[in-house]
Amino acid sequence: MKTIASALALALSLAAPAHASPGDAADAKAMLMRGIGFATVQARGQVPAYAEWLKARLVAGGFAADSITITPLGETARLHLVWKGSGKRPPLALAGHMDVVEADPKDWTRDPFTAVEDAGFVFGRGASDNKFDLTMIVATLLALKAEGFRPARDIHLFLSGDEEISGATAALQAAEAKAAGVDLLLNGDSGGGLVDDAGKPIFYTLSGAEKSYADYALTVTDPGGHSSRPTATNAIATLAAATAKIAAYRFPAEISDITRASLRDAGTKTGGPLGAAMLAFVANPADAAAIASLRASPDTVGQIGTTCVPTMVKGGHAPNALPQKAELNVNCRIFPGISIETVRAELEKVVADPAVKVTVAGDFHSAPPSPLRPDVVAAVTKAVAAARPGVVPVPGMDAGASDSLFYRAAGIPSYGVSGLMMRGQDVFIHGLNERVPVAAIAPALVHWRVLITEMAK
Ligand SMILES: [Zn+2]
Known part of the structure; x- marks a missing residue:
């Protein structure tokens, strides 16, 4: 297990110029930029290709090929990784989505599906929603695997393929999670926070409910x-x-x-x-x-x-x-x-x-709020403080719904715990010229490392 102190040391080492190795910011940035290159919008059939690429990265990093299942659904797909733990505690699930909202290249300054690094940002459709946290989770799992971390509980990674439309893959994954006895879900697709112009954190929201x-x-x-x-x-x-x-x-x-x-x-x-x-x-x-x-x-x-x-x-x-x-x-x-x-x-x-x-007029789902579990609040508080010293997470309810809805409806408490903090004026989720600050990558890796190790130690 990493202590907060060692996580801070890691943050400092990540800030230094690095060559790419598992879990460092340079490697995570490269993974994010490669991921943006898969145009995983509805009907283009690119989600399975992205899933296969993620699987190859995980297998190259030491995860057994048969621990990763990619299941097609129409033109899209879902990915499920199981990292077996010692079984001391019931399984933990992590989630993100591989699909992105459509982007018309005519309206963008740059091609939305060719990641570009410019002026301290990575630009591209999905740069934040949701390839940022998805990449940070995968990069963190790779780093922990490389270091020989042994989880005390099974860690399930569920990556869905149609969050921006019907959520059919997440509905199936929620059932799989329920069948696997998953105790709670940490979703990188909501939560997160804002920083001011000087990069000073303003707030962090731990999302425990969605309308x-x-x-x-x-x-x-x-x-x-x-x-x-x-x-x-x-x-x-x-x-x-x-x-x-x-x-x-x-x-x-x-x-x-x-x-x-x-x-x-x-x-x-x-x-x-x-x-x-x-x-x-x-x-x-x-x-x-x-x-x-x-x-x-x-x-x-x-x-x-x-x-x-x-x-x-x-x-x-x-x-x-x-x-x-x-x-x-x-x-x-x-x-x-x-x-x-x-x-x-x-x-x-x-x-x-x-x-x-x-x-x-359609097929809609509702779900109860998740309880504010002390173990989750404590782990998120540690993770946020390690990534952005001085910031204390505040619980919040999202106005829109994510894949968490399906897990909550299945009785699995779910929490939006994105590692991304950026300036409000840089947030262009679903919009034009979507971007993330390169400087947000290193703290996000600290965030996920502390969160996953705290929850799975
Ligand atoms: Zn999203």
Whole structure:
């Protein structure tokens, strides 16, 4: 096991110019840049090639070929590595995703699928989401293997292949993890933190919960007819009335252990009227004035409950015909622990009109928040402090969902523990000219090394 002191010594040695060997920053950067070169966007069939390349790296680093399984699913694939431990404790799982969001080279300054190092950054689609942490995890496992580290529990590495779309590979992996008796999951795809212009850390978020995403369809149908002969009912007018009700509705305020901790911390740091509202809400989650203030800010409205908004509308088929159909999409971000069906039923109640059909528009999943386990909090606290001295992680809830959703739904506590900390203005996840600072690599390696050794010692 590495102590914090030796991890710090490692950080210092990583800062020095290095030739590439397992676990050093130069090797990890090279792996990251090579990984970006696989255009692992949906439908290009590059995920299996990337998975094979990762497997070859792991095998070259001493992992048995038969401990790594790559399973295709359509044009994509998932990768599963099992590093057998002594079995002293139940298995631990690590996760990341190999796929990336589409990027149009016409819009980028550089080719998104050719990694470029420039001005202290590595540019390329996936440079941060999620090839950064995926690479840091793989590099750390290779380094630990090379050093003869012997985990006290099985370590499972689950790399999914369609996180940015359906999450079908992660759903299968969550079932595999459950069957393998996995105790908890550490996901590199959420959590992490921000630094200021001087590189000084501002905060680190340990993500213990995610809101789930769901779309609902509100549909009104009508016999229609000629527009010169209006009838008592009109599909567009009926839908418009329902739309107004949904837009005006506020779901009940909610709080969990995670949001209580994050709002308390943010309230103290934010100060002013908004900070005071956060603290008042923590003290009394029924405080109507605090709830109103938090709902008025786009930064906090999503933290205190489920939100639903009308996002798309279509209706009618000709300028001179009574509409036969009108349809609204309502997009909801659901507070952890509340089911997709509960929200559907609530929307139906809000609309209160049998002429409006409310249905779930897709295959969506919800999951409970993960408990703030002391072993995880302690290990993440050590890892963050080793990588960025002086920073204390604060639990948080993500507004969007990752693969962790499937593991939580399967009953496996899951934590977003990215090793990446960078400036807010450099974050271009899913956007143009995605990049990571080269200087973020060495601390991320310290982060993952301390975290994995703490959890598997
Ligand atoms: Zn991601």
